[in-house]
Amino acid sequence: MHQPALTALTGFDPELAGLVEAEAKRQHDKIRLIASENYVSTAVLEATGTVLTNKYSEGYAGRRYYEGQQFIDPIETLAVQRAKDVFGVDHANVQPYSGSPANLAVYLAFLQPGDTVMGMALPMGGHLTHGWSVSATGKWFRAVRYGVTKETGRVDLDEVRDLARAERPKLIFCGGTAIPRTIDFPAFAEIAREVGAVLVADIAHIAGLIAGGAHPSPVGHAQVISTTTHKTLRGPRGAMLMSDAEHAAALDKAVFPGLQGGPHNHTTAGIAVALKEAAAPGFRDYAHAIVANAKALAESLVERGFDLVSGGTDNHLILVDLESKGIAGKPAAKALDRAGIELNYNTVPFDPRKPFDPSGIRLGTAAITTRGLGVEQMPQLAQWIDDTVTAANAGDEAGIERIAAQISELLAGYPMPGWA
Ligand SMILES: *Cc1c(COP(=O)(O)O)cnc(C)c1O
Secondary structure, rough: OOOOHHHHHHHHHHHHHHHHHHHHHHHHHHHHHOOOOOOOOOHHHHHHOOOOHHOOOEEOOOEOOOOOOOOOOHHHHHHHHHHHHHOOOEEEEOOOOHHHHHHHHHHHHHOOOOOOOEOOOOOHHHOOOEEEEEEHHHHOOEEEEEOOOOOOOOOOHHHHHHHHHHHHHOOOEEEOOOOOOOOOHHHHHHEEEEEEEEEEEOOOOOHHHHHHHOOOOOOOOOOOOEEEEOOOOOOOOOEEEEEOHHHHHHHHHHHHHHOOOOOOOHHHHHHHHHHHHHOOOHHHHHHHHHHHHHHHHHHHHHHOOOOHHHHHHOOEEEEEEEHHHHOOOOHHHHHHHHHHHEEEEOOOOOOOOOOOOOEEEEEHHHHHHHHHOHHHHHHHHHHHHHHHHHHHHHHOOHHHHHHHHHHHHHHHHOOOOEEE
16 A cells, blocks of 8 residues: 555545555666666655645745745745755755756856857766757757767767867756766866856766765766755755855856746655655665665676666666667567666667667666665676576567566565655
8 A cells, every 4th residue: 555545635626546556566666777767756746746845935045025924834845955065065056847848047147148058968878957959948948068078988088079169058957867977067067167157066866876875976077966855865846056155146047937826835845855765874875785785786697698878877777778688778678677677778879770760778776775785686686687688589478477576475574765
C-alpha cells in the first residue's frame, strides 16, 4: 500500500487511487535505473502533500502581494537558507517550477531575444533548454553548440574555447543530461571570463553528488547555478537558481514577475526537507555510494562486452552504445522493462540512428542506491542486463520473464519509502 495511506482518495476516487497504488507497487518491483529519477523520503512526501498547496504567495519573503504569509515566509526562508548552506552560495531562489522554467529565467535575466547562447548539443549530452533547436531557447536566441570528441566521448575544452572566441556568446551553459564524466567548472569559467560571458552551471543531474562532496562544486567558478531538486538531490519535483550576490537581483526578477506567478509552497516545503536531509552526515555516504555503484556497474558491463561512451563513469550516469550487442536502444529498453529493469533509450554522440530510435541506453544509480543496493549487487545487475539483451535478440520471452522473477525476489528485501 501507498505510504502515507490514501484513505480519503480511495474512498472518493477509487479509480485514481488504484492507479496511484499500482504506480507505487511498480516503483517497488522495478530496478529503477532512469538517471534523472529517485525515491524521495516519506518526510518529503508528507511535506508535498500538505495544505501549503492552498496558499498564494506571489513575491518573495517579506515582499508579498497577498496577505496571510505568516508561515509561508519562514518556510521559504528556511528553504533558501538551507540551499545557501548546503551549496555554499550567496543567493538562492527556490521558486522555479522545474528545471526548464529555471533555465528560461536565466535567459530572461541576462539575454535579449536574438542574443547568442552557447551550450552542449542535445545529442552530445546537453539539455533541450541549452539552446537546442526545438526548444524556445533555440528559437528565440542564437544558439551555438559544442559537443564531445569521437575518440574520447569527452568535451574538448579547446574546441569550446575556439567556438566561444569566434561566436562571443553572452551566456555559456555547462552541464547536461547524459554526461558520464566530471564537469570541469574552472576551465569553463576561464573561457567564459575571456569572452565576457555569464557562466551557468546546470547541475540538475549531479546536485546531490555536489551536495555530498562526490563531484566538484561550481561555486566560485559559475556565476549562476541552475538545478532541479528531484534527481540525485532526492527532493520533490522543482528547481532552484543559485548565484553570487552580483547576479541575484536579476535572477529573482526574472523568476517573478518575469516568468512565473505564485510559487508552489508545498513544493518549497518539500525542497526544504530534502535540503535538511542533504545537510545530514548520511548524505555524504549516499552521494559517494551512488558513484561507487555506478563505477562498479560500469566495470561489470564493460567486462560483459558493453561499449560505454567515454569508457566508464565518474558520476551516477552510464551511457551505453549498444551497437556492439546487435540491438538498438528502444527494443533493448523495452525488453529490459519487461525484465524489471527500467531505464531509457538514449542518443549516443555521433549516433547514426534517429533520435526516436537511437543506438544507446542511459542508466543511473541514484534510485537503486537509495533503495540500499550496493557494489556487491552490480555484477548481478550487469549480468541481468546482458542476459536480457541476449534474450531479446533471441526472442526468448520466457527468459525475460525468468529474470523479472529473480529481480522481484531480490527487491523484496529492499524496502522503498512510499510503499509498504
Ligand atoms: C532534467 C534537466 C533539466 C530540466 O528539468 P525539468 O524539471 O525536466 O524541466 C534541465 N537541465 C538539465 C541538465 C537536466 O538534466
